[in-house]
Structures are given as C-alpha cells and as structure tokens.
Amino acid sequence: MIELTSIQYLPGKRIVEHYGLVQGSTIRAKHLGRDLMASLKNLVGGELKGYTELLSEARAEATSRMVKQAERFGANAVINVRYATSSVAQGAAELFAYGTAVKVEPE
Amino acid sequence: MNLDFIIFISLMVLGYTAGSLAERGHFKSLIRREDATMKQPVVTFEDGYELPAGAKFRKSTLVSGSVVISIDYFKRFLASLRFLVGGRVGAYESLLDRARREAILRMKYQAGGADIILGMRVETSTIGGRRKNNKGLGSVEAVAYGTAVWVDEISPQIT
DSSP states (O other): OOOEOHHHHHHHEEEEEEEEEEEEEEEEEOOOHHHHHHHHHHHHEEOOOHHHHHHHHHHHHHHHHHHHHHHHHHHHHEEEEEEEEEEEEEEEEEEEEEEEEEEEEOO | OOHHHHHHHHHHHHHHHHHOOOOOOOHHHHHHHHHHTTTTOOOOOOSSSOOOTEEEEEEEEEEEEEEEEEEEEEHHHHHHHHHOOSSHHHHHHHHHHHHHHHHHHHHHHHTTSSSSSEEEEEEEEOOOOTTTTTTTOOOOEEEEEEEEEEEEEESSSOO
C-alpha cells in the first residue's frame, strides 16, 4: 500500500530513498445527461452533484495512475502530492496529480 | 407582449427566489457544520506540529473534499451588468466562498477523528460550459486537500 501525504514528509517515518517526480493525469468530458441536469441547475443555482462526482472520480483516477508509477519505482510512499485542474476544451477538464515518490521506513 | 421578454422575466424571478433560498440554506448549514467540526484543527503549515509529551504518530493519509457549485440565472445577469462598469462582483464572491467552505468541510468529514490536518491546500477551477453563449463563469469547483494525522498517546491519562 502506497501512502500519500500533501506535506514534505510522512509523520513518524524516515525517508530513506528518493525516486523523483511521479505524475498521473486524466481528461474527462461531461456526458449529455449530466449536462442537461446541469443546465437546469444553472438557472436556480446550487451544487451540481453530477459534476462533483465526475471530478472526484477523475481525480481518484489521476491519483491511481500516479500511484502506479510510484509502485513501478519500488516506492512505498508519495509525498508532497499536489492537484491541478485545467479545462482543455469546452465541456472537458484535465485532472492532474503529481508528487515525489520516496521509500520510507519506521523511525 | 414579447414572448422572449416573458421568458426572461420568469427565469429572473425563478433564479432569484430559488437561488437566494438555496444560498441562505447553504450558509446556514455551513455555519452549523463549521461549529460542529470546530474541534478538528486544520492548518496550512507543514512542519512545526509538536506532539504532546509521550505521544507517537499512528498514521497519516491524504484527505480531500470537493464540490461544484453553480450560480443562478439572476446573479449571472447581475454579474454581467457589473462587468460593464467594473468593481466588486458580490454575486460571485458568495459563490466562491460557499464552494471553498463546503470543500473544506467535506475534507474534514473524510478525516473524521484525525488529530490534525497538516498542509491544507485549496484549489479552485472553473468548468467551461458547452454552449458558446455561456458567458462568465457558470460553475466553479473547489477542492481542498491535506494530510490527516492520527496520534497515539503512549501513556493514557488515568482519570
């Protein structure tokens, strides 16, 4: 199991090896049904649950691609993970996760 | 009367009533949940967290929360007027405020029971509309993430 943190270390663990940058990304488009609901919601305002789900699924996918890359290196943790989102085209968004793969052991 | 005008007015009224009702409800629920999770500390710094004497780190994990919120028809119109003259766009301020606070709360819920959340970051992005005439930002996504840390007391206090 790869451990993830958003900070520069893993609390209670010691970093013994650095493997450098690992990253994962995915591009998702909204689907028509969700878009229809969303355009209705655009009138009255409020949370677009379909999009919230879509984006968090996509973010999980990007994270798991990053984790796979870290596993290939033989790492057991990814530290300083960052997320970024960019919209590449109308109706599509790219979710990007990156971090530093390391090997840690208990202190 | 012009049909377009009637549609416009009814959308404005619908947007205004439904939008402000939803917003008021959301702010009320935000305050209630923020009070309930007040004991859960969230910080943006990464190091410098000192463990209580005799305590040990148990585990840490990445936690995140996200939300996509859309603005209503009335406020979008209000904002488009504001874009003509410039200045503070109050309509979007409250939208972003709601999105960020909701995302942070969801992150806190995911971390339920953690002793502290370190190195919290908030990211905001807009989701582009499909239609060309979708001016301004229609909806905004906020994601909050950080490292939840659980601490073990080595010598539990006897009371």
